[in-house]
Amino acid sequence: MKIILTHEVSGLGTAGDVVDVKDGYARNYLVPRGFAIRWTKGGEKDVEQIRRGRKIREIATIEQANEVKAKLEGVNVKLAVRAGDAGRLFGSVTQADIASAIKAAGGPDVDKRRVEVGSPIKTLGSHQVSVRLHAEVVAKLGVEVVAA
Numbered sequence: 001m002k003i004i005l006t007h008e009v010s011g012l013g014t015a016g017d018v019v020d021v022k023d024g025y026a027r028n029y030l031v032p033r034g035f036a037i038r039w040t041k042g043g044e045k046d047v048e049q050i051r052r053g054r055k056i057r058e059i060a061t062i063e064q065a066n067e068v069k070a071k072l073e074g075v076n077v078k079l080a081v082r083a084g085d086a087g088r089l090f091g092s093v094t095q096a097d098i099a100s101a102i103k104a105a106g107g108p109d110v111d112k113r114r115v116e117v118g119s120p121i122k123t124l125g126s127h128q129v130s131v132r133l134h135a136e137v138v139a140k141l142g143v144e145v146v147a148a
Contacts, residue, residue, distance in 0.1 A: 001026045002039035004047055007113060009035050010132075016051035065134035068108050072131055072139040075107035080148040083124055089145070093121035098129055098143060121145060 001023045008014045009030070012021070018039055021030065030036035037043060079101045082090045099112040116130040124145050131139045 003030060003036040004039050004043050004050070005030075005036050006050060007035045008132075010116070014135075015053070016047050018047065062134055062136060065137035068133050069131075069137055069139040071108050072102070072110070072133075072141055075102060075105050075141070076144070077101050077105050077107070077141060078144045078146055080146050083147040087124040087147075089122050089124070091122075093117075093127075093143070093145060101143070102141070 002018060002020055003026050005013050005015055005017045005019060013019050026036060026038075031038065037046065077098070079093060079097060081093060081097075084090065094112075095115040095117060096112045098115050098117070099110045102108070102110050110131055114132050116132060118128070118130075121127050121143070124147060127143050127145060129141050129143055131141055133139055
């Protein structure tokens with residue numbers, strides 16, 4: 001099935017790309033979550049709008065990405081969340097929580113879709129997350145999760 005990506009999907013492409021994927025992957029995962037729309041002839045107009053919006057938001061050069069990476073790696077991020085007695089969280093830490101904590105700690109403004117968490121953060125302690133700033137630049141960031 002031919003689809004148009006509306007968001008960046010790891011391993012598949014960036015917003016505005018037209019890609020071919022298996023029918024079930026598109027129908028059951030990408031389209032319901034809003035990561036993609038079905039390709040149509042009229043959808044080509046949407047592709048241009050998506051690409052223009054992406055160019056405005058994205059970091060244009062590798063040099064800019066490396067500058068933001070240096071700022072990010074210098075920030076100590078602490079996130080206070082509700083937790084039980086055993087150190088287990090009520091829920092989990094989301095990408096949006098991490099992005100807002102980075103900004104609150106004095107770091108640069110990061111889009112929540114660029115934050116990549118390996119496995120869901122459901123315990124107190126120190127965790128590693130990645131922030132994909134550019135296709136070739138990834139910043140590793142330590143997040144300290146503490147009880148509120």
